[in-house]
Amino acid sequence: MSKELTAHELMDQELVDTIRERLDSNRKALHDLREVTRQLEMMNRKLQESEALKSHFLSNIRNEINNPLTSIMGLSRQLITKPDAVENTALVGPMIYMEAFNLDFQLQNIFIAAELEAGEALPAYAKVDVAGVVETVLDLQVHQLSRKNVAVNKTIAKPLFLVSDAHKLQIIIMNLLSNALEFSPDGGEIEILVKSRDGGLYLMVRDNGIGIAPADQGQVFDRFKQLESGTTKGHPGHGLGLSVCKSLAELMEGSITLTSAPGEGCRVEVFLPEVSIDVNMTAQDSNVFLFDEPEEF
Incomplete structure (x- = not known):
C-alpha cells in the first residue's frame, strides 16, 4: 500500500512540476509578447513622428525653394522690361545673385542630406x-x-594644411556661418577660430544672437527638426543645416558640440582628425568648391 501511495505521489509531483513548467513558460511567453508589443508600439510612434517631421520638412522646403525662385523670376522680369535702366540693373543684379545663392545653398544641403541618408556620401580625402x-x-x-x-x-x-575632404569641410563651415548669421542681430558679431589641435583641425564659430534654451539643445542636430518656438521662432530654415554638419563631421571621424544659453548666442565647435593616407595618391589642390565664386557688385 505504501509503495502504491509513493508511486501516486511521484506521479502527482511530476504532474505538478509539468504544470508549473508550462505556467512558467506561458508567463515568459506572455512577458516576451508584451515586450515585443511595447517595442512595436514604440517603433510605430517613431515612424509616425518621422513621417510628421518629413511632411513638415517637405512643406517647409517648398517655401524655401519657391520664395527665392519667385523673387528671381520677378527681379529678372524687371531687367527684361527695363533693359536700358542702368540704375535698375545696379540695384536688381545683386538681389538676383543673393536669391540665387541662397537657393543654391539650400539645394546643396538637400543633396548632401539625401546622400547621407542613402549612405552614398563617402569622404574624398586629399x-x-x-x-x-x-x-x-x-x-x-x-x-x-x-x-x-x-x-x-x-x-x-x-x-594650415590637413588631410581631409575639402567639399564636406566647406559645407560644414557654410552651414555654421549661415546659422550664425541668421540668428545674429543687425550690427552683430561672429567669431571664427581655426587652428590645429591634437593632430587635427579645431573649428569654432560663435555668434552673439538669441541663443538656444538648454531644453532644446538636444534637438538641434536632429534631421528635419527645426525649433518652432522660443529662441528660433520666426526664422527661416528647413532643419537640415546642423544635422548635416554633425553627419559630415562623424563621417570624417570627427565630432561637433554646441554650447548656448538664451540671450547669450551660440558656440559650435568642430574637431576633425587628420586621416592617415598617402596624399601623393590624391590631387595636390583639393580646394574645389561647390559654390560659384562671389561676384563683384
Whole structure:
C-alpha cells in the first residue's frame, strides 16, 4: 500500500512540476509578447513622428525653394522690361545673385542630406588648405554679412594644411556661418577660430544672437527638426543645416558640440582628425568648391 501511495505521489509531483513548467513558460511567453508589443508600439510612434517631421520638412522646403525662385523670376522680369535702366540693373543684379545663392545653398544641403541618408556620401580625402576653404566661404557670404552689417572676427592659423575632404569641410563651415548669421542681430558679431589641435583641425564659430534654451539643445542636430518656438521662432530654415554638419563631421571621424544659453548666442565647435593616407595618391589642390565664386557688385 505504501509503495502504491509513493508511486501516486511521484506521479502527482511530476504532474505538478509539468504544470508549473508550462505556467512558467506561458508567463515568459506572455512577458516576451508584451515586450515585443511595447517595442512595436514604440517603433510605430517613431515612424509616425518621422513621417510628421518629413511632411513638415517637405512643406517647409517648398517655401524655401519657391520664395527665392519667385523673387528671381520677378527681379529678372524687371531687367527684361527695363533693359536700358542702368540704375535698375545696379540695384536688381545683386538681389538676383543673393536669391540665387541662397537657393543654391539650400539645394546643396538637400543633396548632401539625401546622400547621407542613402549612405552614398563617402569622404574624398586629399591635402586641404583649410585657411583657403574658410576664406572662400567668407567671400561667398560677403553680401549676406553686409546686408545685416555683421562683423566677422576671425583667427585662422596659417599655413594650415590637413588631410581631409575639402567639399564636406566647406559645407560644414557654410552651414555654421549661415546659422550664425541668421540668428545674429543687425550690427552683430561672429567669431571664427581655426587652428590645429591634437593632430587635427579645431573649428569654432560663435555668434552673439538669441541663443538656444538648454531644453532644446538636444534637438538641434536632429534631421528635419527645426525649433518652432522660443529662441528660433520666426526664422527661416528647413532643419537640415546642423544635422548635416554633425553627419559630415562623424563621417570624417570627427565630432561637433554646441554650447548656448538664451540671450547669450551660440558656440559650435568642430574637431576633425587628420586621416592617415598617402596624399601623393590624391590631387595636390583639393580646394574645389561647390559654390560659384562671389561676384563683384
